Amino acid sequence: MGPGPQYPHPLVSYYVTTPIYYVNAEPHLGHAYSTIAVDILARHMRQRGEDVFFLTGTDEHGEPVVLAAEREGVTPQELVDRNAPRFREMGEKVNASNDFFIRTTDPGHIERVQEIVQRVHDNGHTYEGTYEGWYCPRCADFKTDSELGPGNTCPIHEIPLEREREDNWFFRLSAFQEDLERLYEERPDFVQPGFRRNEALAFIRQGLQDVSLSRPRLRWGVPVPWDPDQVVYVWFDALLNYVTALGYARDEDVTDRYWPAFHVMAKDILKFHAIYWPAFLMAAGMELPKRLFVHGYLLMGDRKMSKSLGNVLDPFEVIDRFGSDALRFYCFREVSFGQDGAVSAAGFESRYETELANDYGNLASRTLAMVSRYRDGTVPDARPDSGLAADFEGAPARFCELLDRNELTQALEEAWGLVRRLNRFVEETRPWDLAKEDEQASRLDEVLYTLVEGLRVVTLLLYPYLPVSAERLLAALGADLEPPAELGSRGGGQSVDRIEPLFPKLEAQT
Numbered sequence: 396m397g398p399g400p401q402y403p404h405p406l407v408s409y410y411v412t413t414p415i416y417y418v419n420a421e422p423h424l425g426h427a428y429s430t431i432a433v434d435i436l437a438r439h440m441r442q443r444g445e446d447v448f449f450l451t452g453t454d455e456h457g458e459p460v461v462l463a464a465e466r467e468g469v470t471p472q473e474l475v476d477r478n479a480p481r482f483r484e485m486g487e488k489v490n491a492s493n494d495f496f497i498r499t500t501d502p503g504h505i506e507r508v509q510e511i512v513q514r515v516h517d518n519g520h521t522y523e524g525t526y527e528g529w530y531c532p533r534c535a536d537f538k539t540d541s542e543l544g545p546g547n548t549c550p551i552h553e554i555p556l557e558r559e560r561e562d563n564w565f566f567r568l569s570a571f572q573e574d575l576e577r578l579y580e581e582r583p584d585f586v587q588p589g590f591r592r593n594e595a596l597a598f599i600r601q602g603l604q605d606v607s608l609s610r611p612r613l614r615w616g617v618p619v620p621w622d623p624d625q626v627v628y629v630w631f632d633a634l635l636n637y638v639t640a641l642g643y644a645r646d647e648d649v650t651d652r653y654w655p656a657f658h659v660m661a662k663d664i665l666k667f668h669a670i671y672w673p674a675f676l677m678a679a680g681m682e683l684p685k686r687l688f689v690h691g692y693l694l695m696g697d698r699k700m701s702k703s704l705g706n707v708l709d710p711f712e713v714i715d716r717f718g719s720d721a722l723r724f725y726c727f728r729e730v731s732f733g734q735d736g737a738v739s740a741a742g743f744e745s746r747y748e749t750e751l752a753n754d755y756g757n758l759a760s761r762t763l764a765m766v767s768r769y770r771d772g773t774v775p776d777a778r779p780d781s782g783l784a785a786d787f788e789g790a791p792a793r794f795c796e797l798l799d800r801n802e803l804t805q806a807l808e809e810a811w812g813l814v815r816r817l818n819r820f821v822e823e824t825r826p827w828d829l830a831k832e833d834e835q836a837s838r839l840d841e842v843l844y845t846l847v848e849g850l851r852v853v854t855l856l857l858y859p860y861l862p863v864s865a866e867r868l869l870a871a872l873g874a875d876l877e878p879p880a881e882l883g884s885r886g887g888g889q890s891v892d893r894i895e896p897l898f899p900k901l902e903a904q905t
């Protein structure tokens with residue numbers, strides 16, 4: 396064996412992606428939701444010491460961009476240059492820790508799309524043909540008859556569709572029917588949750604038709620290398636971002652280090668990710684994604700929140716008032732990740748008040764105050780209370796297993812159960828009474844140690860959901876951010892600091 400690299404990469408790498416968002420709309424809570432979900436997973440995996448790469452970005456080609464630019468009297472490039480930063484800022488605002496932000500107008504992306512599309516062509520998976528059918532410019536999707544809404548409308552955007560007829564290049568999707576069926580049989584977890592897998596598989600079993608690989612006339616896109624009068628169909632251009640980014644995000648190409656990816660998205664784009672994408676990768680001779688997780692929609696009222704339906708809850712406003720942690724927490728507490736679910740300002744305020752400000756924030760403030768008052772700010776070195784320790788036992792491992800299965804809401808519930816348990820512990824043990832009696836000094840040591848240690852353990856779990864507050868609280872507890880740990884894995888002796896409330900009460904806000 397030759398000399399290895401000086402800093403060998405960990406064996407496990409964890410590459411996770413959000414969809415890349417269309418830049419012709421304003422970022423809204425729906426986009427933030429996917430970005431936050433992926434950020435929670437990325438932060439948790441980094442915390443566990445895995446070699447993480449988290450990718451997000453913007454999808455900047457396609458007809459809607461050309462149309463929007465025309466309406467506004469600017470060039471498509473000007474439009475995307477103006478809008479892409481809003482999505483980048485959205486990520487920063489929700490405290491996303493992405494390792495790269497890809498734009499499909501990056502030269503590094505365009506070059507690599509051409510290489511891979513050329514390979515698919517050279518491998519014989521393309522042909523020239525005439526497409527005739529219904530096209531929704533907002534979905535950038537050709538609808539089959541069974542996908543049409545009443546009166547030849549788009550069922551998602553509720554707009555009348557135009558019948559298109561054009562000469563373009565086709566991708567032989569139909570030739571991958573059996574390979575895809577085999578993929579779904581051999582890897583039953585390829586698409587999660589299971590009911591989404593079944594949906595994708597049913598779509599495949601219906602029989603796959605070939606799909607357009609390119610579009611003529613449109614100048615805004617990646618030119619097809621062997622036929623520059625055409626541009627690559629925006630969905631293949633967009634899907635390829637997941638691979639191309641690894642080629643140029645760093646000084647060196649990190650594709651081998653991180654590919655294959657784990658993709659997170661909502662159900663609206665299941666077909667592209669669960670069917671077109673693996674088939675296209677097979678055609679290019681590339682390794683398939685590790686897994687797809689398909690989440691549901693955040694609803695306001697009973698409809699999907701989106702720009703075109705005009706019922707948008709502005710994540711920027713919520714964050715300015717309550718901080719990014721509160722929004723991150725609310726989204727995954729209120730709506731079971733994977734399902735559709737409604738969010739509302741009233742629901743947000745109620746969870747903020749009862750759970751963040753009272754259950755967690757207050758527990759933290761009280762614990763720090765009692766250690767400071769009764770033990771001069773030093774955590775007693777004691778053994779954990781046996782009853783509480785028993786209730787905490789195994790929880791960190793269960794939490795990690797839930798996140799390994801992308802159960803973001805259940806993992807949060809597991810952690811929240813511990814927060815509630817700690818609050819009960821305070822009520823049961825009444826440290827303020829123990830402090831009045833000298834003979835209870837060692838019991839008070841035990842109770843305070845257990846509280847600090849319990850708070851530390853639960854905060855390590857909550858860190859990916861509440862990164863700002865968790866880091867503040869860990870610092871105040873004299874603790875480090877480390878992988879999820881069992882209660883009692885740290886002794887006492889540290890000094891603690893009192894801090895301002897983690898989640899100030901609503902009435903205290905201006």
Ligand code: MSP
Nearest residue numbers: 414415416417425429454633634660661692693700
């Ligand atoms: N550009 C394509 C994706 C290409 S990926 C290779 C696209 N863009 S989009 O801007 O429309 O974003 C769709 C994605 O945004 C959804 O799949 C989901 O991840 C997120 N969401 C947008 N609205 C949402 C909700 N109301 N609820 C949950 N997620 C939402 O499609």
